Amino acid sequence: MQEFNPSNNVEAPDLLRRFIPTPVKAKYRVGGLRMMVQTNDFTLLPALPFDPDHDGAGEQNLAWTLIRDADTHGLLEPPLFLKSGTLTVVLLGTACVVGVDHERRELFGFIGADIDVRAHQEFLVPLLCQMTNEVLVSDPNPRGAIWSKEVANG
Amino acid sequence: MTLTFNRQTLPLRKDFLIAGTCCHLSTNSHDILRTAGRCLPIRKQSDARSFEMNIIVDATLGSTSEHPAHFRGLRHLVFAILPPRSFLTYDLLRRRVYGVLSSPAACDDSFWNSLLIPITLGVLGTNLGVAPLHCACLERNGRGFLVAGASGAGKSTLAAALAQRGFTFISDDWTYVSKEQSTLVAHGLSSPIKLLPDTVRFFPELYQFSPRRTLNGELAYEIGPAHSIGFTVKRIATPQSIFFLERAPTLGCHIVPCRSQYVRDFFEKSAERLPDELTEAKTVRTSIIRSLSAFPSWILRTGENPHRTAEAVDHFLAEASHARV
Numbered sequence: 001m002q003e004f005n006p007s008n009n010v011e012a013p014d015l016l017r018r019f020i021p022t023p024v025k026a027k028y029r030v031g032g033l034r035m036m037v038q039t040n041d042f043t044l045l046p047a048l049p050f051d052p053d054h055d056g057a058g059e060q061n062l063a064w065t066l067i068r069d070a071d072t073h074g075l076l077e078p079p080l081f082l083k084s085g086t087l088t089v090v091l092l093g094t095a096c097v098v099g100v101d102h103e104r105r106e107l108f109g110f111i112g113a114d115i116d117v118r119a120h121q122e123f124l125v126p127l128l129c130q131m132t133n134e135v136l137v138s139d140p141n142p143r144g145a146i147w148s149k150e151v152a153n154g
Numbered sequence: 155m156t157l158t159f160n161r162q163t164l165p166l167r168k169d170f171l172i173a174g175t176c177c178h179l180s181t182n183s184h185d186i187l188r189t190a191g192r193c194l195p196i197r198k199q200s201d202a203r204s205f206e207m208n209i210i211v212d213a214t215l216g217s218t219s220e221h222p223a224h225f226r227g228l229r230h231l232v233f234a235i236l237p238p239r240s241f242l243t244y245d246l247l248r249r250r251v252y253g254v255l256s257s258p259a260a261c262d263d264s265f266w267n268s269l270l271i272p273i274t275l276g277v278l279g280t281n282l283g284v285a286p287l288h289c290a291c292l293e294r295n296g297r298g299f300l301v302a303g304a305s306g307a308g309k310s311t312l313a314a315a316l317a318q319r320g321f322t323f324i325s326d327d328w329t330y331v332s333k334e335q336s337t338l339v340a341h342g343l344s345s346p347i348k349l350l351p352d353t354v355r356f357f358p359e360l361y362q363f364s365p366r367r368t369l370n371g372e373l374a375y376e377i378g379p380a381h382s383i384g385f386t387v388k389r390i391a392t393p394q395s396i397f398f399l400e401r402a403p404t405l406g407c408h409i410v411p412c413r414s415q416y417v418r419d420f421f422e423k424s425a426e427r428l429p430d431e432l433t434e435a436k437t438v439r440t441s442i443i444r445s446l447s448a449f450p451s452w453i454l455r456t457g458e459n460p461h462r463t464a465e466a467v468d469h470f471l472a473e474a475s476h477a478r479v
Contacts, residue, residue, distance in 0.1 A: 015225060015426060018429055080241065080254070083159065
């Protein structure tokens with residue numbers, strides 16, 4: 001049994017792992033699309049074309065936040081897609097859950113400890129691109145089509 | 155498998171009340187409406203605070219893998235895997251829930267009362283102006299009070315002992331507090347009271363039940379209000395004081411006043427951290443906690459068994475009541 005001591009400077013609990021730092025950041029440019037990826041594990045950075053000229057200023061079209069979830073184990077399971085007007089969420093077992101907010105242009109993913117780099121790059125990254133593409137194709141801005149074409153062509 | 159949430163796929167709708175907020179429930183399943191109708195009151199008037207709950211029942215989930223409860227969240231999205239074979243996404247900014255439930259979960263009152271409803275309010279409540287606070291709530295003669303304390307301090311056990319002494323039981327573990335005008339209102343749900351196996355020596359009535367594994371993995375008796383062990387249950391109360399329960403290694407029960415800063419620190423530090431996107435929710439929660447900190451508050455330090463501690467609280471409140479008169 002633990003007594004509460006208000007003088008202890010203890011942070012409130014982060015039960016959902018919302019506040020895991022994501023110090024690894026990279027910028028990508030695919031066609032006209034500029035994208036920021038931030039993660040706590042550099043192996044989760046997607047193998048997509050970097051944007052060497054992007055100094056952080058100007059327009060950023062989409063952001064991915066990918067968390068390597070060290071406390072979660074297991075392999076990928078068949079995907080379950082939930083789609084609403086504003087969100088697309090994919091559950092692949094407890095090992096991986098990804099959600100994209102179409103209006104806010106943000107993609108969030110938790111990727112379990114046992115998902116290796118190969119599974120991530122060969123299966124998950126195309127899935128994330130597909131989800132990103134669905135955000136962009138619903139946008140009247142033509143850059144979406146360019147992203148779609150380039151990702152499709154590898 | 156892809157499930158799409160829209161008006162065509164969710165043709166059945168009904169509004170319910172959860173802790174003073176309105177839940178606009180949409181679903182594809184009559185089972186959901188029936189179960190929600192058993193577990194929740196139907197909304198009768200319009201409420202400013204409301205959220206959407208969109209639930210698809212899919213029988214094919216029965217063939218998928220079973221997982222223990224699992225929660226993750228980033229920014230305004232929260233994901234929850236709940237057994238049996240169910241998955242929910244909470245969009246906190248838009249106050250929407252999207253869920254897919256297995257057929258057994260759709261019909262199971264215990265799933266709704268122990269998991270779906272308390273978790274939904276726990277995740278979404280702060281965004282609806284209802285702060286989930288880690289404390290029990292009881293009432294006597296129309297005066298509610300909260301019993302807070304660290305995990306393992308014995309809040310549930312004391313709540314059960316107080317309820318057996320004639321106090322009205324609102325909640326034992328989580329209480330959902332909102333501000334109506336300038337008055338704080340404490341809401342309880344129909345969640346079962348959770349008592350650890352060793353409490354059977356204080357409550358022999360528990361022998362008729364079997365302990366089972368709870369969400370956090372511990373073995374406990376979970377006794378629903380319908381099977382209450384001799385106490386009166388209400389869903390709502392007006393809290394006016396707070397006890398902070400601490401276990402002492404020696405016999406005796408001591409009740410000493412505590413500072414408002416202690417109250418603020420306790421509830422702020424035991425509450426879940428919220429992301430920057432939810433600034434308004436943070437503000438509302440802080441305002442509720444500040445209002446609570448103005449209440450008379452005491453540290454209840456006890457080395458006695460729950461019934462003797464309940465007796466001490468009973469006498470203390472009676473004396474405080476006489477002093478007010």
